[in-house]
Amino acid sequence: MDDGIDRRRGAGVALWRQIQQVLEREIADGAVKPGERLPTEFELAERFQVNRHTVRRALAEMEEKGLLRVEQGRGTFVHEHVIDYAVGKRTRFASNLMKVGREAGHEFVRAEAGEADGSVAEALSLRRGAPVIVLETVGMADARRISFSTQYLPADRFPGFDIAFRETQSITQSLARYGVADYTRRWTRVVARMPTAAEADILHQPRNRPVLVTEALDVDHDGRPVNLGVTRFASDWVQLVIE
Amino acid sequence: MDDGIDRRRGAGVALWRQIQQVLEREIADGAVKPGERLPTEFELAERFQVNRHTVRRALAEMEEKGLLRVEQGRGTFVHEHVIDYAVGKRTRFASNLMKVGREAGHEFVRAEAGEADGSVAEALSLRRGAPVIVLETVGMADARRISFSTQYLPADRFPGFDIAFRETQSITQSLARYGVADYTRRWTRVVARMPTAAEADILHQPRNRPVLVTEALDVDHDGRPVNLGVTRFASDWVQLVIE
Numbered sequence: 477m478d479d480g481i482d483r484r485r486g487a488g489v490a491l492w493r494q495i496q497q498v499l500e501r502e503i504a505d506g507a508v509k510p511g512e513r514l515p516t517e518f519e520l521a522e523r524f525q526v527n528r529h530t531v532r533r534a535l536a537e538m539e540e541k542g543l544l545r546v547e548q549g550r551g552t553f554v555h556e557h558v559i560d561y562a563v564g565k566r567t568r569f570a571s572n573l574m575k576v577g578r579e580a581g582h583e584f585v586r587a588e589a590g591e592a593d594g595s596v597a598e599a600l601s602l603r604r605g606a607p608v609i610v611l612e613t614v615g616m617a618d619a620r621r622i623s624f625s626t627q628y629l630p631a632d633r634f635p636g637f638d639i640a641f642r643e644t645q646s647i648t649q650s651l652a653r654y655g656v657a658d659y660t661r662r663w664t665r666v667v668a669r670m671p672t673a674a675e676a677d678i679l680h681q682p683r684n685r686p687v688l689v690t691e692a693l694d695v696d697h698d699g700r701p702v703n704l705g706v707t708r709f710a711s712d713w714v715q716l717v718i719e
Numbered sequence: 720m721d722d723g724i725d726r727r728r729g730a731g732v733a734l735w736r737q738i739q740q741v742l743e744r745e746i747a748d749g750a751v752k753p754g755e756r757l758p759t760e761f762e763l764a765e766r767f768q769v770n771r772h773t774v775r776r777a778l779a780e781m782e783e784k785g786l787l788r789v790e791q792g793r794g795t796f797v798h799e800h801v802i803d804y805a806v807g808k809r810t811r812f813a814s815n816l817m818k819v820g821r822e823a824g825h826e827f828v829r830a831e832a833g834e835a836d837g838s839v840a841e842a843l844s845l846r847r848g849a850p851v852i853v854l855e856t857v858g859m860a861d862a863r864r865i866s867f868s869t870q871y872l873p874a875d876r877f878p879g880f881d882i883a884f885r886e887t888q889s890i891t892q893s894l895a896r897y898g899v900a901d902y903t904r905r906w907t908r909v910v911a912r913m914p915t916a917a918e919a920d921i922l923h924q925p926r927n928r929p930v931l932v933t934e935a936l937d938v939d940h941d942g943r944p945v946n947l948g949v950t951r952f953a954s955d956w957v958q959l960v961i962e
Contacts, residue, residue: 540915664961668911668931668954672783686929688911711911718907718961
């Protein structure tokens with residue numbers, strides 16, 4: 477079988493690396509497409525006439541580079557392209573996704589009355605313990621869960637905001653009902669960390685893949701804080717783009 | 720012993736959660752300071768008169784929230800504050816760290832001649848295979864390694880750039896030698912992923928903590944690309960701040 481793999485010992489490039497190169501070329505050429513399942517390790521070992529350990533090494537390297545995605549119990553898939561999520565002065569979930577050709581959606585998780593703890597109070601310029609509305613939603617791109625957000629809004633200024641949000645499914649449209657025609661992003665902080673069990677569960681992602689977490693403050697045209705949002709993005713699906 | 724812990728079964732708030740609250744209050748109050756080592760699980764179990772499993776649950780929850788940091792074989796420490804790393808039009812490593820009261824440094828890893836692959840060529844507006852200078856450096860805050868960067872510069876425009884960089888230890892000062900008095904950031908992309916073995920090793924971080932990876936393009940005042948940089952930040956130490 478001539479598949480371009482040099483099986484001689486000491487042939488310069490390690491076998492697993494050659495196999496990796498062949499598979500990466502097939503992905504680059506479109507022979508295997510994003511979202512497609514790869515053959516099993518057993519099948520690949522047969523194809524390249526090597527043992528499964530060698531195949532596994534090649535796949536592990538490709539997974540590390542983000543080219544493959546392992547779904548427990550389902551197999552190994554060629555990774556789809558990540559979604560570019562624009563972060564800037566005018567960050568909006570729905571229009572961000574529309575720009576990259578995805579359909580935006582929300583799943584409502586819960587809305588409740590709460591009290592501002594230290595960091596929420598500081599960001600929203602409220603006293604500690606002031607009433608806030610806490611909204612939790614899952615952000616969808618097409619049918620995939622890509623983010624999980626907790627939003628804090630001052631309850632005194634936006635009484636019944638949770639009801640408005642349930643009706644409109646949109647922070648922007650809900651704020652408009654209270655006379656906030658526009659808002660801009662004052663700052664965004666970005667960290668990477670491992671997800672909690674609950675976050676991994678909500679995002680339908682494995683616990684051994686990190687989340688990209690943004691904490692962001694939106695202000696109205698007078699500079700008054702209207703919304704503090706903490707969003708965990710599934711790192712397999714989203715990259716932030718700052719322009 | 721009255722330590723405010725309610726040990727009755729079914730007492731509303733789980734024991735481990737109460738212990739977590741006590742420990743978090745001690746950190747918030749400054750009774751235990753950032754960088755300090757916590758007592759061992761055994762000592763904490765003694766103190767709270769509970770079993771080690773209960774203590775472990777409380778500590779795991781605090782580690783998950785980023786309040787604690789476990790160093791293998793050394794113990795559990797109160798996490799120091801992360802470094803705010805500003806990302807914007809004028810992102811500069813040294814001045815970024817100076818702003819947050821840290822001393823910036825670099826460790827030179829390697830410099831070599833290379834060829835632009837697909838993504839490097841596209842970002843730098845070069846043809847594929849065009850000569851580039853590849854610089855690898857470790858970024859230091861005080862004495863701690865916080866980042867690992869690979870920079871790509873067009874070799875035809877900046878011949879000998881690696882030598883200039885070795886002398887100046889600064890991209891900004893090196894570019895100035897070629898008449899590039901100033902440069903600005905055109906875009907930054909941010910992803911989170913697990914580190915490769917080599918990255919974890921260079922950053923002196925465990926492999927089970929993610930890295931925050933930025934890919935960024937700097938352009939001169941004519942808008943010509945001068946530098947493509949890929950930087951992996953140790954996520955335990957750095958948060959990006961976008962203003």
